[in-house]
Amino acid sequence: MVSTLTTAFADVVSSNATLRAFLRGLPGVDRVGADQRAAMLSTRSIKTTAKAQAIDLAIGMVDLTTLEGADTPGKVRAMCAKAVRPDPADPAAPHVAAVCVYPDLVAVAAEALVGSPVKVASVSTAFPSGRSSLDVKVADTALAVAAGAAEIDMVIDRGAFLAGDYRKVADEIAAIKQACGAAHLKVILETGELATYDNVRRASWLAMLSGADFIKTSTGKVSPAATLPVTLVMLEAVRDHRAATGRMVGVKAAGGIRTAKDAIRYLILVSETAGEEWLDAAWFRLGASSLLNDLLMQRQKLATGRYAGPDYFTLD
Numbered sequence: 001m002v003s004t005l006t007t008a009f010a011d012v013v014s015s016n017a018t019l020r021a022f023l024r025g026l027p028g029v030d031r032v033g034a035d036q037r038a039a040m041l042s043t044r045s046i047k048t049t050a051k052a053q054a055i056d057l058a059i060g061m062v063d064l065t066t067l068e069g070a071d072t073p074g075k076v077r078a079m080c081a082k083a084v085r086p087d088p089a090d091p092a093a094p095h096v097a098a099v100c101v102y103p104d105l106v107a108v109a110a111e112a113l114v115g116s117p118v119k120v121a122s123v124s125t126a127f128p129s130g131r132s133s134l135d136v137k138v139a140d141t142a143l144a145v146a147a148g149a150a151e152i153d154m155v156i157d158r159g160a161f162l163a164g165d166y167r168k169v170a171d172e173i174a175a176i177k178q179a180c181g182a183a184h185l186k187v188i189l190e191t192g193e194l195a196t197y198d199n200v201r202r203a204s205w206l207a208m209l210s211g212a213d214f215i216k217t218s219t220g221k222v223s224p225a226a227t228l229p230v231t232l233v234m235l236e237a238v239r240d241h242r243a244a245t246g247r248m249v250g251v252k253a254a255g256g257i258r259t260a261k262d263a264i265r266y267l268i269l270v271s272e273t274a275g276e277e278w279l280d281a282a283w284f285r286l287g288a289s290s291l292l293n294d295l296l297m298q299r300q301k302l303a304t305g306r307y308a309g310p311d312y313f314t315l316d
């Protein structure tokens with residue numbers, strides 16, 4: 001596949017016709033093959049020392065998320081404390097990568113995380129639907145960055161994408177990337193609305209060619225959210241994009257990931273598809289509202305041989 005990607009990418013994004021020709025010219029995804037490979041990799045198990053390392057790696061990749069209408073500053077502060085020190089009784093437990101909140105709570109999170117290595121991520125662009133004007137989306141992003149967001153999780157316009165208006169999607173991503181300034185941009189494809197794996201591959205490339213630092217599966221508000229086969233398709237895309245352009249783009253699997261077992265399946269998928277370079281919080285994230293406690297419980301079980309009581313860890 002890489003050998004066919006000799007097109008000058010600047011030309012590819014110059015018009016809808018060139019974008020359409022490029023994206024529709026990408027090889028189709030073998031759906032059965034992708035499903036089977038993801039299923040096969042998910043049966044791999046790892047034991048003891050490797051498992052303990054994988055759990056710590058996964059904790060360090062979590063974007064600890066709360067995206068509820070009922071979120072409060074108090075809830076966000078409590079989440080930030082947990083993000084920095086997930087297990088109060090064990091200072092060796094790693095911190096998570098980031099907390100992810102709505103834009104109006106970015107300032108609260110930024111204040112709570114001052115001096116810590118945990119980043120503040122904010123959804124933006126009229127998350128989760130993305131149904132607003134570009135002006136509003138740019139303002140939404142700029143306000144979140146001004147309030148302290150180091151990472152922005154935007155949604156693509158799925159309506160435009162599915163209608164074949166790739167230029168509109170590309171222009172929006174480029175405009176939001178500009179509004180991000182130094183903040184990293186994660187582009188949410190909302191794969192549960194894209195209907196086919198071919199579309200997931202096309203949307204991945206479209207986002208990367210338009211300036212995404214990360215491509216992200218889902219908002220967590222649409223079912224299906226993250227799945228192993230869809231993440232596999234996206235990991236292949238970042239791998240091939242890197243081979244063709246030299247630029248590394250990260251992947252964030254988000255939505256519906258709740259157990260340490262699932263998290264480890266994703267890590268195996270990353271290692272076997274994109275490669276070990278992506279096994280780092282700089283290049284792979286797990287967006288989740290209620291995964292961290294299971295990771296902590298499994299971590300403690302490995303260390304002590306027994307599970308903590310149900311009240312040991314604070315609620316996710």
Ligand SMILES: O=C[C@H](O)COP(=O)(O)O
Pocket residue numbers: 065067100218219220221225254255256257287288289290291
């Ligand atoms: O980006 C993260 C997702 O919104 C979290 O989804 P979740 O609540 O299913 O873990």
